Amino acid sequence: MINTDDAVLSWAADDFGHIVHTRPRGVLRPRTVGEIKDALATGVRLRPRGEGHSTAGQAQISDGVVVDMRGLDTVNVTGTQVTAGAGARWSSVLAAALQAGLTPPVLTDYLELSVGGTLSVGGIGGMTHRHGMQVDNVVSLDVLTPDGVLETCDSGAPLFDLVRGGYGGHGIIVSATLRLVPAPSRVYRYKLPFSSLAPFMTAQRELMESRRFDYLEGMALPDGTFEISLATYSTPALDLPLDEEVSYTEFANRLVLEDMDKPHPWLNVFLPEAAVPGFVASIGDVGPTGTILIYPFDTRLITAPAVALPSGEVAYLVAVLRTAQSPTSLTQMLAGNANLRQRTLDAGGCVYLDGSGTP
Template sequence: MSRTPSRRSLLRGLTVVGAAVIGFDPATRSWAAEGTQPDTGADAALATVPRLDGTLVMDEASLAAASEDYGHMVHHRPVAVLRPGSASDVVAMIRFCNDHDLPVAPRGQGHQTFGQAQVQDGLVIETATLAEIGPLCPQSSTVTVGAGAKWSDVARVTLAHGLTPPVLTDYIELSVGGTLSVGGIGGQAHRYGVQVDNVAELRVVTGAGELVRCSPARRSDLFHAVLAGLGQCAVIVEATLRLVRAPERVRHYLLTYHDLETFVEDQRLLVEEDRFAYVGGQISADAGGAFRVHTLEAVAYGPPVGPAPDDAALLRGLRHSGVEQADLPYFDFLDRLAPLVASLKEAGFWTYAHPWLNLILPGDRAAALSAPVLDALTPAELGPGVIQLYPMRRDRLTTPLFRAPDDPLPYLFDVLPATPPDDSAAVDRRLAANRAAYEAAAAAGGTQYPVGSIPFSREDWQTQFGEAWPRLAEAKWRYDPRQLLTPGQGIF
């Protein structure tokens, strides 16, 4: 872009603690604000920044926030943060970054745990300002939303029309663009696949700064390189999502088990017979501190998408030792973690380190691979964290870059500890344990679900993507030729 506006009009909304930004100094790799440029005539050498609809900021609070994430372990500091007012802002700034060799990372709600959306000495694009929801098309059962929209807000809008996204993560305050970049797993995945399997169309800005609309029928190579592509080829700015009819109420079951194999086998039975719309599972410690309390979470959708739940039929043949059940409005079920999250924040646990382990295990090895991890874990190491184990169906997982074992029923296995942020030794132990667990899983054909904290090399990423690696590498060179996008993933 070539513009020659006056100095004061160079950049609408571009501020640093109230001072107008007048450009970028390639020599010092820093932004220059009015009143801070050198007195040596270097003003002429400044690269002017494009006019924006949103804001570009570099105040201390914004830069510090962008060098943090939910993991609180990695801290890469950018030189500026873009809060776009439009997709055109993303285009303009990615082109600017190409001209000046500045790395770029998109950031949604900052819920990554290992620096994946951070960038050292580059630009962070906060997509939260791209949060428009609509239009919703009842005829095609789709809704178009901005990448920064939260799934909770999308669900509220679609439910007003009797529709819902088919798969929702258990924590629904995540951004659409963020989960579509990694996959988006929920307990409905055995029916509908993961969130990336339910996207009709994307609008993205490539690493070269091109605004592109893509779908399975239009620029399909880019479409399939972006979904679960970890931000390597383009920044999602908008997504058109498929919807399904929503129930008004659900019946929520919590079934207790004290044997891991039985727990896993009953989950497998429920998924194979498709008895429930949602199948999940958590593991917690018993009174002696051993992780031997297994809770199978199952949800039956009622009218208008299903009949009134029949307890006897739904629970037939299961070998649980206890059951709790409750009837809930559908959105209350989706938002059931809200009280827990509020209590964690109030107690200060939200600011703890979160060295998470997130794996997808072959179904026939799910118990064998998870048992040693559980046996080695202590309640003190987990802290106020969560352990999850539940199955998906491989034939519903259709997105090429969402990597899962070649098994009919792969299992998600999450160990999500919360560790005091000043206990670096405990964090290091968890990271080492995560790496060991990954190596055992990978040797059996398992994969990483890449939202957690597993030390990974470039060779590991090639193993992770397997047969899809050449496609991703080709798309990276085609759509991000200067290799600027999302370096925090450590893939290229």
């Protein structure tokens, strides 16, 4: 049944960004795929929504119905694979996999995102330099096409490549079967400081190419310096000073988001290596709680053709993660993002999380 209650429509007209507010005609909260098929049969336009982690209204729609996918949240581990409903959170997938001593090869930094959401955009994290994105670790997908046909597709099928990272434009992912790998018991973390960007990027590139570390990220710090974040699984790196040793569960669940009720004008881009210095120099103030992530990955590991990437074998994710503290700061940050977006395109880069169907 499509819900048109005012409170429910207001819920669907908001997201993590708290910037765009588009009210739909209604909200469908299915427990089965058949309910979504029945809605499609009426001719209404549907927009799937997982955890609502979009930042610019990508999971909103004005002339259609938002499909709250959270009811499709089953998780089943069989052998070295897990089948999860599109509405399942990655935290639930990981918990089920760990009971079998396994884990997804790639996790995003924040686990309270939906499986269908991240697979619709790519799903990048600190393991991507070794295992690609989350979409590169999919075995098969169940997809409800726009004409109401439920299709199971795997590698080699055109639909498989269209929907992985396809922002929901070719169908709604309703479940996914993913490969799993043995889970480590312990994680050893390291932080490498750098006073300037050039040596920071050089070291990151060398670390990426060596594949020595299981996890590789980095960030620009508020004082103008930079820091590489590294981790090894199960075996410590004896030549580096250890920052901390934690369980794998603690490591995977390390990120807790704050200021959830404030606007988040986030911008994530993929840049050619040569474009990173100029882009970072033009970011400006990120506010008192802002973060700038910077890390490279091997584009040859990205097998999903729908994921837009710069040309070349190496690209950098630069994520400008800001929280607006006032209407004035939000206006300034959105203007800054518009300039950064254009700079990205002019440099041959790509804007990530920029379409419909986001987590």
